[in-house]
Amino acid sequence: MITALDPMWNLTPGSELIIGGSAWQIKSCLPHLGRVTLVDEDGETWKTSLSELMHRPDCRPSTRTRTGLPAADRGRQPKAMDDLEEHQREIVMLRMEHLREAETGYRSGDPLDALPHEPRPQYDPETTTLTQRRQAKARELRKAAAEAPTQAKADGLHRASVRTLIRWDTARAKYGPIGVADDRWLREATGHAISPELREALFAVYAEATDRRSKLTMRDKERLIHQYVSEVFSSSDAEPTAAEPADTATVKIPNYDTLRAIWKEWFGSNGARQRYARSAAKAKQYATGRHIVVHRPGQVVALDSTVLPVKVLDNVFGDPVSVHLTLAVDVYTRSIVAFRLSLVSDKSIDVAMVLRDMMMPLPMRPDWGKAVEWAYPGVPNTVVAEFAGYEVAGLPFFAPETVTTDHGSVYRNHHLVEVQRVIKANIKPSRVLRPTDKHSVERTFGAIRSLLFALLLGYQGTDVADRGVDPEADACLTVTEMEHLIATWVVETWQNRRFGSYAPSWDPRGDHSPNSLFAAAMSQGGFALRIPPAELYYQLLPRHKVMIHGKRGVKIKNLWYDGAALDPYRGELSRRGGRNKNKYVVHRDPRDPCFVFFQDPNTHDWHTLRWTGLSEEGEVPAFSDARVREAMRELRKRGLAPKADTELLPVLLKLIGGNIPVEKWPTQLSKRQRTEHAREVAQAASAAADRPANAVKKEPPAQPAPVPSARADSPDAKVVPLRPKGRAQQVHDAVNSERRRRREAAVPNQLSTPPDLSERLRSSSLLALLDDDFDDDDATITAGEAEEEASQ
16 A cells, blocks of 8 residues: 555545646545546546556655645745745744754753853753753743743744644754744745736736836836726726726726736846845854864764865866865765865855765776775675665765865855755854864865875975976876876775874774774764765755746746746746745756756656757857856847847857857967866866756767877977867857758748759769768858858
8 A cells, every 4th residue: 555655645535646747636545445536637537556556657646735744835846944034034043042952951052152051950951851841941931921922922932832842843853944934934825816907907018018118117017007997998988087086997906016016926026136045144153172072974074175286287278277176074084075176266056066975975987996996894885886876986975964164155155054954964164263173174185285286297386485497387187187086096095094193082003094984983883875866966056036937938147948847837826935935946057057957846856947048959068157147248238138048149159269260269269268168168067967867868968088198208298288179169060050040940941943954964874973972061051151251
């Protein structure tokens, strides 16, 4: 029986199932006979068995009737903290403080961050039980409600009992801080009930204000709505006067505020940017004089970024560039659990992907031998490989509990706050002027510099005075080769290197390495084999709250995205309440603006939406948000205002480099421009590598293979790869494809030119030689380009 296998299934009459993308309602269910009767939206009845439903891969319970979900999540996308208003978030944080004090005795939940009077006697965990502390908290809240009933009622604490505290604590453990919020704050948005006449007036004024007139304010639109209703649906044939009251008309028109709300729900807010949630509050400092004892892997992970002290060559032009190295080190085992190389300073999306990397097992690479395979005791490598889907290297992976960072803005923005909620980890900045809080990762940077980087060509040293003659000319490794070199060194050398003075406290004189410490921890406390699903990639991407346009899809960062997944929701509101009422949540990877990802509200499946400016999949080179902003500035200079993204594509391709001949790329572009192109290619390749295999059905063409190292007998004995031709050719192919598409769209039915008499005789002659094969498409494109150049 399905209910015994999965508690999400609810086979009671009235519950809903999604089968093959269609909604079916359960009319009757006989579990003892294994039969169920379903009814679709058209009233068609279908009698089937529970066994058939159980084994259908396209059958799942609908979120509108699924049991176990909060009321605010049924039939809608999951709720989040940024759906709450500011005062509502303050109430949630106040409730969280009361729960933490009842659970641990401290408002912050951490004895190292205790207030001067904590713990209070009635909340001392050494002398009281959890039930006693909850009872004391309930008495305290009742007393506070009696003294200040208005404030207690506003905070929702005037009726808090022991049962309420238990219910809040259970929801907090399951959903995070949003579980403490009142579901009535996020109730279903039902919209406004208006008459058909007012609806006609709204669309008529929208068409007038959009297509014909100059930009109007909402007050002007309100007057036009009144004028349209008065002239078209007036109760009398007489002309209305200015002194005539508004209620003489047969159609009731709402006030200005209601009309403004309806206009914003239906047609958007005239391109106004959405407000982002407030940045993470300033972290409190730990209490001094006490140290945290780390006794298991994943308890504390130190994360930091620095500039790589070795000059490397970019993968496009071969210019020497500086890259940024982001490192994640497990404090207990000193294992380098994740790292990333980026041509730009790390962003919040890069930090999120590093956190995801430390939760995923490291795949084996072709040139790695059996010595670096997963060999930790307790879990055989075949079991890990079966769960992961590939051969796994011997590097620890786990879900981090606490991540210690510095005070950079990249670690404190709203995106990282959402990321730590998704992975259920605490991201805490280190204390000011306390280098010991991140000494492990800082010491690891120094160790890698002395053990590996100092031996490579292109090393710049720790100071400008210690630098070589020309480190840029000595650079011989590309970014891809450097990433592979660091990964190989980590799994083969660092993970097996003896600690020395950094041995564990329980065996200071023993021989230990990161691998041996992780194996000892597995034998002591076991190992939780938890590999996150592929959907974690989508959940870690930045969220955008948008409305779905009926014809064009969704608009994010000046670009429109569309796909078949939006068809059931075109012209409909999301019914999500709270701050972003009636808006849909779309996730987007800033490194690759060609795609965004949409989660279906009913099935919670993820779908990929493509940029509508893509003529064909895989034909547009990589670009970034900065390139889009530059294209919009160019359009404004020309006085253009494109109505579709296909009109934006030619300007974007020109900025990418489509109008520069292939053979002149290295000389015509400045070093800054070449670096920008190389960064865009590297970011797009990184985003494509992070996406799940089924995210995009047809991925863009892979980046060119790494350039082989220079031969030892060459004059330079170094690599200077100049590979802009591949990117330039990619741009030219995109331009030609767009030109061909526009010609075919302009003349859909072209008449073929009949051959002349000589060709007819030649085709029938048995002595004529065959011509060399040629590509008709190339010839057509060349002719089209010649015509366009002649017209110009």
